Amino acid sequence: MEKMKRTVTCGGLTAKNDGQTVILNGWVHRNRDHGGIHFINLRDRYGETQIVVDEDAPAELSEKAGSLKFEYCVAVEGVVRLRPESMINTEMATGEIEVSVKDISILNTCKTLPFMIEDETDSNETARLKYRYLDMRSKGMQDRIILRNKVTYAVREYLQKSDFLEIETPTLIKSTPEGARDFLVPSRLHAGRFFALPQSPQLYKQLLMVSGFDKYFQIARCYRDEDARGDRQLEFTQIDLEMSFVSREDIFKVTEGMMRHIFSESLGVELPVQFERLSYDDAMNLYGSDKPDLRFDMKFQDFAPYVAGSDFSVFKSVLESEGTVKALVVPGAAADYSRKKITELEETAKTYGAKGLAWMKVTADGLDGGVSKFYANQAEAICSGLGATEGDLILLMGASWKTACTSLGAVRSRLGKDLKLIDESIFKFVWIIDFPLFEWNEEEEAWEPAHHMFSMPQEQYLETMEQDPGPVKGDLYDLVLNGYELASGSIRVHDPELQQRIFNVVGFPKEAAEERFGFLLESFRYGAPPHGGMAAGLDRLVMIMAGKESIKEVIPFPKNSAGMSPMDESPARVDEIQLKDLHLDVILPEETE
């Protein structure tokens, strides 16, 4: 190897290198054999270089060139030369030059590939995951993994310069009942006991604040044993940070600064100095989502004022049962939206629990189609009230507040895509603030934490928190980017008494709290500083930056949607001896005959 060690990479040669003797190492990306002359594109992560075995090359070399198949790993020695003027490839970074080959050494051959190595593969995901090491040879995957590296580097650079300390927290921890299901790790040394893998470093970073490390961050792997989604995996990575002696504004400032640095350094995109803010209530009422995509507008409007003056009984009964009736005006969509296409929108709404989707179209003479006959007498008032004009489609949703908002929100998202209202080239950040601290669980008939139990209630609600938990807003915030929840954070509780009051509201008895979080509560009794922080999803961030819709595209070795790896076939069964060591007995679900 020493003799044929590379002196340059496949992306490094330009016209300036004309005449130099170089050695390249890389993979055969293409091999074009023209009979007497071979053009071979040699590829590595830095780029591609065309190497040429000329017509007057020795027969042995020519034959060797002909034998090079896709993805052979080779070393090549040759002389850089300028391409003839008319042969310059302007699409290629190294397109001005080529390397005239003097010697080829085959470092390794390659079997027939399961799929071609192309810039973006359209091969099926299972094959891509099974041969992930080949999939990652593609330019697209290489670019994304490299982008991910740039992002993590920018994170560290920015936070280190802002006096943050990168500190590791344990990944074998105590299982806690809140939130998602834990991954459990059986203990060999302690029969019947289990560690859990962390869903986040939450408790430990708070303890670091108690220790006085007033600015902490970590690029932390987290685990949740829940079903996968396009933007959710069993294991994922968070940019986790926490600060002491801060208010929400300090955390916003750091996060905004960090995002600006990330985007500027890794994409060359300049973000605004401050991100927009929207209260949770407004986000839900106007966009039907706590993670609204603000790259397009189309806000909801209140349709309640027109309900009483109509015979349309569905909406009347909705309002009687304290529900909401929302209107969504879709400009100019009347002609394009046939009954069939509206039914498709209705199906979207129904997946979010809506019973139906009412509609009408605005014509020159008033309202037409759908439920228009019920509102004919108010046509003018409705159109001017909603700002609807001829050719617009009006969609109406009546349901309980949350169902009305979320289902119409889903319709809005779909319309955004269908009508191409979204400018794909922009990055639209928005802080969603003033989240409710508690959420009423209908089934369990109990209050539960909307985020987690360690978030601070806003001061004005402290008096009434126990009597009336519903309206209590927390010092809680999410950062949303292009309709994805990118980060989530809060000012934490640092007072053990207040923490206990919150546990009480969500029906978490003192004994259970002590049992689970005793170490945290105890730490609060030793001069815990006020603190707060946030955690941002690294995978999602890089996914959005890369313009992809699945975090699998930015994770080197992801699991499939069933939570398995087609490559190593994990999770796998283990042998009896291992189980015995761990004091485990496995009961498989009954096998169907």
Place this chain on the structure above:
RNA sequence: GGAGGCGUAGCGAAGAUGGUUAUCGCGCCGGCCUGUCAAGCCGGAGAUCGCGGGUUCGAGACCCGUCGCUUCCGCCA
């Protein structure tokens, strides 16, 4: 747990209303070719049409079941 979509050669796809030997592109094998860069041209091999059952003279197609993948809901921040 539920709903939709998909499953045809190594890969990507076509295959109205059931009809003889299942089609195309890429890849693979062989040959030709002196400037290509998705090179081109000629020839060849390669498919129990996911699996099981059924309807039929006849099923890739229709029916039932089942498995796998995928997206979404539930779940999860």
